[in-house]
Amino acid sequence: MASAGRVVLVTGVSRDLGRKFARAAAADPDVSRVIGVDAVPPRGDMGDVSFVRADIRNPVIAKVIVKEDVDTVVHMSVISTPGSAGGRNTMKELNVIGTMQLLAACQKAPGLRALIVKSTTTVYGASSRDPAMFTEDMEPRRSARSGYAKDVAEVEGYVRGFARRRPDVRVAMLRAANVIGPGVTSPLTSYFRLPVIPTVLGHDARLQFLHERDLLDVLRHATHTDVSGTFNVAGDGLLMLSQAVRRLQRPSIGLPSFAVGNVGSVLRSARMADFSPEQTAFLTYGRGVDTTRMRTHLGFEPSYSTAEAFADFAAPLAATGGRTDRVLARLAERLPDPDAVPAVEGVDHG
Amino acid sequence: MADAEIIPIGTRGRPGRGTGTQPSSAARSLAPRSTPSKTAATPSGQPRPAAKAAPQPKPKPKQKPAAKAAPAPPVVEPSRAPTTTDVPTADGIPAADWLAAIQGAAAEVFGQDWEPQLARFLAFLRRRVAGSYRIDEYGFDQEITERFLMAALRPIAQKWFRIEVRGIENIPLDGGALVVSNHSGTIPVDGLMTMVSIHDEIGRFLRPLGADLVFKMPFVGSMARRSGATLACTEDAERMLSGGELVGVWPEGFKGIGKPYAERYKLQRFGRGGFVSAAVRTGVPIIPLSVVGAEEIYPLVGNVPSLARLLGVPYIPITPFFPLLGPLGLVPLPSKWLLEFGEPIRTDEFDAGAADDPMLVFNVTDQVRETIQQTLYSLLMKRQSVFR
16 A cells, blocks of 8 residues: 555645644655645644645645645544634535535545545534444434534535445545644633633533544554544543543533523633534533444554543643642641552543 | 449439439539529529529510520529539630540541541542542443442441342352343332442442433433443443443333332333343343332322423322422332342343344243242232331
8 A cells, every 4th residue: 555655635734633644644754745735824834745725615626636646635624613714604614515525526536545534523422312332333313403513424424425436445534532632722622721611510421532642643544554444533431521620620610501501602702612512412411432443443552541631631731729639638648648548640540 | 352442323312414403413513613602592493483584574575585595594504504614615625625536536437547547538539539530431430339329328228128139149240141120119219229239249330221311310310320320222231231241221111110009010011122132142141130119119199291291201200298298208118128139041042143033032021021020929928018
């Protein structure tokens, strides 16, 4: 598979993860050329990546693919939040129409060998009827009617259609759990960066994280191996939301579920956090995905567990609470402690 | 020994504390010298008239007797409460006394080696506060289940319901197994009691499968996940069973716990037999469990279907005590419980495609159901009465 002159096209390089992946791919000796595509120029250093300013929503992208003789396309430009792009309509257009155009271009490219799509576990939704761990074959219990989850479901549908029409192209779809890391900006990380974290009263979500470095690793791994199919990608183990908040040492405030929407829209208008309905559902019920296939078929092992990824994310954040812990710690110091009580900080449970 | 000094104990037959009108000899010797002189005018005055005389002059201010009654006590003091007069109240208690009291209390609670015990407890608290505990993929938090939930339920199981467990040897000590039980009691108390009984007998955690309503409800849902429950769906059941867990299932569901008292101990329909196909597919034994006693804890005599539909719950229970006595009606009746685990039904001998054979699944479902029903009847025959 790994021929000398591989040409990789990466979409969505204006955003952090896309740019980082493009740079990492360019550093790879197997890859001769990396082309980064986006509608807006990237903010950071692109290294050896040649940037092509092209909107994937218009057919120019097809010319780029054919002219540059691209053999691997890594599609990373499905965005979870409108953010700087504009409103929800723009976001939907970018996600769905962009993917359609990109896939149409891919279909016309004879030299194309592999398509890697970065999808998300959001596609499984979050509800009280969910099984504990979603495997790749499971459908969401309630198909998404709006928002990011619906976009992703549509994108995945188009990708499956593409895989049927071009059986000679290897298609790998990576459903990544919530990506987290010190430099990641996403609805979930901005939620955890709030000084006081609002939670849904009486519910405790099960969360699973993927460290950003693991995301880059798995994308690189997927471009190199010869595996096709859909894979859940997440760190080992789970954290409860309450547990995560306690590890952050930030105070949380439980809001009844009907009030969360209002607080969310206030926070959104204050540009502090993004509370979309599916985000609220996720923070209410949580979600777990089964990563057996990631290990057995894809042959990838994330280097960070969920807890470690979260600890890495939490490290630079200043604690705004945690007074109880400090009081207890002071009390524990006073006690002449004969037997070894397990140290709290050192232990990192998976 | 002969010349040992005999120290009398008690009041030597004279009226003692609280028995008569006179204070005891011990109390009299403790009384300070100065106080009798102040109220010498009323040595013969009985305490009762004195006590009555105090509120009599002021019958009008009814609402604030505490403020007005405050000056009255000195009159009653010498005869009423002489033992309390010599407590030093003005200076406060010295810090050393506080420390000693706390140490005494700690020794009382944690026993002789209270320091390591307290340190261990503090470490537990810090683990909870710092969030550095472990949960499994279903959200099961073993530490809080063992130290909080089980500890809270154990006295109820042992003292209130006096649960008697039979046939516990039918549960394998390791590996996957499916416990199938009848369901009753308006509120699924029987599930909790089964969990704590199995844990106390063999130290295994029963992982209950709950209806999706459980996980929809705030507090209940998060508590259920924390204590090891997960959604009753094929995926989760098979995942747990193949993971070697001891899984509990109540196939009657809401039909079972919400049935009227008149239909007690009559098993309802056992769903679609999904639990059987899950057990067959994973090859784990099915252990029928019959619970006697749970039917009587909240005798369901009525229902408010319209309100239930409005609230989106299967039923609104009316028991002889529930809405009538308010929260007091939520105290379950102390019926005597019997839990009998039956012979395991092996499922690993079936063919590969047996789980998809509806006839076989129905047959095994009926077999489990009949076993539980017959065991219920025989247990009811053995039971002396509901409460004994």
